Amino acid sequence: MKRIAALIAIVVGALLLVLGLIFLIAAIANPQRLLNALALAVLGVPLIAFGIWVLVREKQLSADTLDDSIVELARRSNAEVTVDQVVAELGVPDQAARDALDLLERRQQARGEWREDRKVYLFPGLKESKVVRRCAHCHSIFSVAQPLHKCPNCGSTEVELVRE
Numbered sequence: 001m002k003r004i005a006a007l008i009a010i011v012v013g014a015l016l017l018v019l020g021l022i023f024l025i026a027a028i029a030n031p032q033r034l035l036n037a038l039a040l041a042v043l044g045v046p047l048i049a050f051g052i053w054v055l056v057r058e059k060q061l062s063a064d065t066l067d068d069s070i071v072e073l074a075r076r077s078n079a080e081v082t083v084d085q086v087v088a089e090l091g092v093p094d095q096a097a098r099d100a101l102d103l104l105e106r107r108q109q110a111r112g113e114w115r116e117d118r119k120v121y122l123f124p125g126l127k128e129s130k131v132v133r134r135c136a137h138c139h140s141i142f143s144v145a146q147p148l149h150k151c152p153n154c155g156s157t158e159v160e161l162v163r164e
């Protein structure tokens with residue numbers, strides 16, 4: 001709808017400019033026409049500028065453009081984002097944020113999950129798999145930073161490296 005209004009504004013603005021040009025040509029014979037030409041240009045130029053601005057803004061807010069920024073945001077915030085976070089950090093309207101997140105969900109890049117009353121979007125592809133030491137016996141998890149040959153918890157020697 002906004003898009004149609006923007007296109008109409010551009011077309012009307014262009015028509016006014018064309019009319020202005022005709023008056024400009026007519027001004028050669030009749031200098032009074034120069035004012036009409038100016039008036040038409042003054043009306044036409046802002047209409048075209050407004051129309052273009054609306055179209056550019058719409059493109060920026062389209063789910064197809066926003067999705068990359070959201071993935072980037074998720075990368076910085078531990079592979080999960082909320083609608084509020086997208087709205088706040090990317091400065092976009094609520095609906096644009098929801099549409100883009102829906103698109104990411106449909107493409108299975110994100111997965112919505114309800115936590116109490118808010119929906120969190122998880123990005124499994126962004127989660128780095130961490131390598132940890134795990135005791136095969138009691139399944140305790142230890143950092144890989146320190147060498148470990150015996151589980152401090154149960155004493156088992158079967159401590160293995162696994163991806164979390």
Ligand SMILES: [Zn+2]
Binds near residue numbers: 135140151152154156
């Ligand atoms: Zn153990």
